[in-house]
Amino acid sequence: MSGRDTGGVVQILPVEGLPEIARDDDLALLIAERAELADGDVVCVAHKVVSKAEGRVVRLDEIEPSPEAHELAGLEGDPRRLEVVLREAKRILRSRPPLVIAETRHGFVCASAGVDASNAAEPETVVLLPEDPDASAARLREALQSRTGRRLGVIVTDTFGRSWRRGIANVAIGSAGIEVLRDLRGQHDPVGYELHSTVIALADEIAAAAELVMGKTERVPVAIVRGLDAAGEGSARELVMPAELDLFR
Numbered sequence: 001m002s003g004r005d006t007g008g009v010v011q012i013l014p015v016e017g018l019p020e021i022a023r024d025d026d027l028a029l030l031i032a033e034r035a036e037l038a039d040g041d042v043v044c045v046a047h048k049v050v051s052k053a054e055g056r057v058v059r060l061d062e063i064e065p066s067p068e069a070h071e072l073a074g075l076e077g078d079p080r081r082l083e084v085v086l087r088e089a090k091r092i093l094r095s096r097p098p099l100v101i102a103e104t105r106h107g108f109v110c111a112s113a114g115v116d117a118s119n120a121a122e123p124e125t126v127v128l129l130p131e132d133p134d135a136s137a138a139r140l141r142e143a144l145q146s147r148t149g150r151r152l153g154v155i156v157t158d159t160f161g162r163s164w165r166r167g168i169a170n171v172a173i174g175s176a177g178i179e180v181l182r183d184l185r186g187q188h189d190p191v192g193y194e195l196h197s198t199v200i201a202l203a204d205e206i207a208a209a210a211e212l213v214m215g216k217t218e219r220v221p222v223a224i225v226r227g228l229d230a231a232g233e234g235s236a237r238e239l240v241m242p243a244e245l246d247l248f249r
Contacts, residue, residue, distance in 0.1 A: 014213040015222035021052040028143030042153040044210035046221035048119050050136050056128040073098050088113040107240035110160050133174025134235040141176040153177035157207040170211035172203035172236045179232025
């Protein structure tokens with residue numbers, strides 16, 4: 001990746017002071033009021049604020065759990081939350097009550113089908129993933145560019161666990177205006193070796209970098225990554241491993 005307008009320096013800037021987001025809030029306005037955006041910036045937005053603005057919040061007192069939800073919850077889980085997980089999941093891949101690894105309708109493989117109570121607006125509620133994170137990113141990008149006159153990229157992020165690695169890391173679940181995958185196949189390294197399989201998940205790398213100033217406890221759901229030549233037309237759907245290439249399911 002080459003730097004742009006920063007002398008090769010990449011900057012990661014938190015957007016601070018955002019209020020608690022509610023349904024139908026104007027995210028573009030709230031971000032633009034708190035950030036001086038520049039051409040080429042990548043605006044990384046935690047999916048929680050996108051989902052809240054889109055009304056993707058469920059009250060658990062309105063959920064009637066099924067027998068399967070009770071079974072998945074075991075003795076320690078909340079069967080109401082597991083019922084929401086079942087409704088959001090395309091299929092359950094692994095479970096150890098109350099832990100569930102599921103494939104979502106988007107194709108993501110993640111804990112609890114992305115259903116999460118952390119950073120919800122109030123107790124007894126859970127936040128779901130956006131219906132279409134790429135479309136969410138595209139709408140936010142269009143609104144931000146309209147308000148600021150800047151040429152931008154937008155990434156909607158979430159934290160996922162990783163097979164064979166401990167801890168969670170931020171990844172891109174929605175993208176607009178970004179080169180999502182950087183394909184280096186056919187290029188040569190400094191000693192002349194031709195690369196045969198190197199495809200870099202650029203959007204995930206940017207999302208992970210943004211997490212350094214975001215995080216679940218800091219309540220900074222938006223960050224700007226500046227100084228990258230990352231413009232492109234890819235979507236985060238490209239990051240989902242096709243079933244025919246998946247060796248682990």
